[in-house]
Amino acid sequence: MLIQSLKNHKHQFFKLKKSNGMKIVIGLLSLTCCLVVLTSLSGPYIPDKGIEPAIAFFKIEAAGFAKATDELMQAIDSIERNNPVNLRKAREALKKCRLHYKRIEFFLDYFFSTAAVIYNAPAKYEIEEPYMEFQEPIGLQVIEGLLYEKNPYAKKEELKQQADAINSSATDLGSLLYSFHADDSKLLESIRIHLLKVITLGITGFDAPFLKSGMEEAEVSLVTMHHILAPFLDGGSPTAVAVDTLFKKSIEYLQINTNFDTADRLSFLKTYALPLQYQLSLLIKELGLYLDTGNGIVNYEARDIFSKDALNITVFAEKNDWRKKEELIELGKQLFFETGLSGNNKISCATCHRPENYFSEPQPKSIAFDGHSFVQRNAPTLFYAGYQHEQFWDGRAKSLEEQVKTVINNPQEMNGSVALNTLTARLPGYANSFKEVFGKEEDSLLSGDKVAYAIAAYIRELNPRDSRFDRYLHGEENLLTAAEKRGFNLFMGKAQCGTCHFAPLFNGLVPPFYNLSELEVLGTLETDDLGKPRLDKDRGRVEIFPMDFYERAFKTPTVRNVSVTAPYMHNGAFRTLDSVVEFYNKGGAAGLGLSINNQTMSSTPLNLSGQEVRDVVSFLHSLKDSCSYMGDRIKVATK
Numbered sequence: 001m002l003i004q005s006l007k008n009h010k011h012q013f014f015k016l017k018k019s020n021g022m023k024i025v026i027g028l029l030s031l032t033c034c035l036v037v038l039t040s041l042s043g044p045y046i047p048d049k050g051i052e053p054a055i056a057f058f059k060i061e062a063a064g065f066a067k068a069t070d071e072l073m074q075a076i077d078s079i080e081r082n083n084p085v086n087l088r089k090a091r092e093a094l095k096k097c098r099l100h101y102k103r104i105e106f107f108l109d110y111f112f113s114t115a116a117v118i119y120n121a122p123a124k125y126e127i128e129e130p131y132m133e134f135q136e137p138i139g140l141q142v143i144e145g146l147l148y149e150k151n152p153y154a155k156k157e158e159l160k161q162q163a164d165a166i167n168s169s170a171t172d173l174g175s176l177l178y179s180f181h182a183d184d185s186k187l188l189e190s191i192r193i194h195l196l197k198v199i200t201l202g203i204t205g206f207d208a209p210f211l212k213s214g215m216e217e218a219e220v221s222l223v224t225m226h227h228i229l230a231p232f233l234d235g236g237s238p239t240a241v242a243v244d245t246l247f248k249k250s251i252e253y254l255q256i257n258t259n260f261d262t263a264d265r266l267s268f269l270k271t272y273a274l275p276l277q278y279q280l281s282l283l284i285k286e287l288g289l290y291l292d293t294g295n296g297i298v299n300y301e302a303r304d305i306f307s308k309d310a311l312n313i314t315v316f317a318e319k320n321d322w323r324k325k326e327e328l329i330e331l332g333k334q335l336f337f338e339t340g341l342s343g344n345n346k347i348s349c350a351t352c353h354r355p356e357n358y359f360s361e362p363q364p365k366s367i368a369f370d371g372h373s374f375v376q377r378n379a380p381t382l383f384y385a386g387y388q389h390e391q392f393w394d395g396r397a398k399s400l401e402e403q404v405k406t407v408i409n410n411p412q413e414m415n416g417s418v419a420l421n422t423l424t425a426r427l428p429g430y431a432n433s434f435k436e437v438f439g440k441e442e443d444s445l446l447s448g449d450k451v452a453y454a455i456a457a458y459i460r461e462l463n464p465r466d467s468r469f470d471r472y473l474h475g476e477e478n479l480l481t482a483a484e485k486r487g488f489n490l491f492m493g494k495a496q497c498g499t500c501h502f503a504p505l506f507n508g509l510v511p512p513f514y515n516l517s518e519l520e521v522l523g524t525l526e527t528d529d530l531g532k533p534r535l536d537k538d539r540g541r542v543e544i545f546p547m548d549f550y551e552r553a554f555k556t557p558t559v560r561n562v563s564v565t566a567p568y569m570h571n572g573a574f575r576t577l578d579s580v581v582e583f584y585n586k587g588g589a590a591g592l593g594l595s596i597n598n599q600t601m602s603s604t605p606l607n608l609s610g611q612e613v614r615d616v617v618s619f620l621h622s623l624k625d626s627c628s629y630m631g632d633r634i635k636v637a638t639k
């Protein structure tokens with residue numbers, strides 16, 4: 001997997017704006033005084049009753065983790081050529097180490113995120129754009145990959161170095177606490193985020209794909225969180241009781257669902273984990289300890305991560321303080337279907353992103369502006385396109401606004417640069433709507449900007465979230481077949497789909513902060529004939545950023561609505577979902593024996609049976625939105 005870090009988004013703690021800083025400080029001081037007086041009057045409330053025990057817990061568990069890394073070092077040291085017993089011991093030591101790590105992860109991730117990277121970062125290059133600096137992968141996930149290679153003994157030196165690096169920093173974990181201060185609101189936020197991480201990533205086994213210890217690790221995480229929350233659960237309020245009960249039930253459930261390949265994740269989420277997320281959020285509010293240090297994308301007010309409002313789409317917009325938002329969207333809708341935006345007055349966005357096909361192109365490649373050649377890639381669905389930090393298959397545009405301008409100007413697509421500059425002359429009918437929406441103060445905007453803002457606002461509305469799957473998760477029973485349910489459990493487990501197509505949108509937007517969109521290298525084929533596999537010639541992101549890792553890297557698209565957006569992949573070469581899943585089942589290009597040295601997807605076959613492949617496809621079908629409420633938005637196009 002490749003990640004590009006969006007700078008400045010990662011986990012920020014309070015930052016006061018400079019100009020208002022003083023005012024806020026004074027405000028806070030007086031507020032604190034009031035609170036001190038109030039709390040001393042109201043008696044038993046003990047501030048920060050959770051953080052001190054949590055720190056003590058961290059100290060003990062960090063020592064336990066350090067000891068486990070000792071054992072890991074020794075076990076790795078004992079690996080011998082052709083000695084499966086010692087290899088098995090090393091893998092067991094790794095698992096033990098990981099389970100220990102899960103007891104301190106919530107704390108490290110939140111309070112010391114940079115230190116956490118050493119232990120459990122993905123085994124891949126992290127690339128910081130635009131500087132193109134990258135870090136060599138390090139940590140438990142790298143060790144796991146090496147221990148599951150064909151001949152781990154050959155990698156013994158590398159294994160030893162990795163284990164040694166982890167061990168020496170683990171032994172030093174206690175020093176992080178030197179002059180460390182935190183309070184209960186931060187502690188509770190760390191738990192909230194960790195629960196989200198378990199729900200979206202932990203149960204998919206994303207950080208231990210070969211050990212398949214994801215369910216057991218999730219259990220340890222939940223036991224830990226429950227323990228840390230104990231000081232807040234003894235008040236006896238109905239919410240505290242609900243949180244306590246849901247923790248106990250979740251843990252019990254995981255204890256009987258330890259088998260990674262067969263665990264029922266859907267019931268876990270629907271019955272326990274999502275209600276727990278909701279009740280925990282209520283409890284935090286009830287305790288008056290609400291704190292949101294995030295980037296504004298995850299909405300703490302939402303019921304749970306699968307709720308429609310869980311991710312705040314406006315944060316992805318270049319500008320989101322429009323006063324006439326409804327009018328802006330309406331204008332965007334008209335422009336989306338406006339052929340006058342193209343150089344020949346014949347092409348609109350809807351020509352390729354066809355509403356009747358859920359805003360996608362049913363041909364592998366659309367006809368280009370010249371009327372006879374084809375554009376380079378398949379036009380993807382625009383449903384949920386707003387929830388991405390990268391637009392286009394190679395991620396070359398950072399926002400929908402930028403993307404819209406690129407398309408209109410692209411000589412292959414709409415060739416409309418002239419149209420943009422002379423827009424109001426060409427499209428006099430729009431003068432009033434533009435004035436109405438943008439008013440006087442926006443006169444300085446070029447026509448192109450206005451068109452982009454409007455169309456982008458419209459695309460962000462293409463967000464129905466009313467598939468049977470979504471409705472089932474939120475209480476409507478009998479909407480999913482047994483095959484669809486099995487399919488979800490495979491998607492999030494054995495089939496590993498959920499380790500790239502992340503919940504809740506099942507695209508490359510990475511939980512738990514959703515502050516980056518991933519690109520991956522699968523080695524997509526030129527055709528869907530798996531019997532005669534040939535690599536597609538499209539080089540993907542490397543054409544934009546010339547780094548070897550980006551050779552054939554493409555953005556992970558959403559799989560919502562894929563049952564109605566064939567054909568698939570950037571080249572539209574896969575005609576059926578069965579062929580897509582079969583391609584994954586074989587381990588991508590490398591699994592099919594093609595020579596590709598930077599495939600980020602594991603080349604190990606998934607070993608899905610024919611039935612399991614069909615189950616995964618069934619689940620994908622349950623992700624089709626009914627779009628009932630969007631009727632007119634679609635009709636406009638088809639008339």
Ligand code: HEC
Binds near residue numbers: 352353380
């Ligand atoms: C001639 C066909 C064509 C037309 C017309 C067209 N597009 Fe596209 N669109 C594509 C193709 C092909 C891609 C994928 C290109 C790539 O990724 O390199 C694409 C990609 C996109 C994406 C990126 C989606 C994602 O998930 O990455 C968005 C958004 C988009 N188009 C919106 C629009 C809008 C808005 C218009 C009208 C202003 C428009 N398109 C007009 C063919 C077209």
Ligand code: HEC
Binds near residue numbers: 380616
């Ligand atoms: C290693 C990351 C990764 C894994 C694992 C993964 N995908 Fe994908 N998926 C991608 C990327 C990247 C693309 C786009 C590839 C391209 O266009 O060449 C994609 C494309 C797709 C598409 C085509 C969507 C479209 O609109 O064209 C479907 C369907 C899909 N994946 C389903 C699945 C399923 C089902 C699984 C599990 C069996 C899975 N994926 C596992 C990264 C992944």
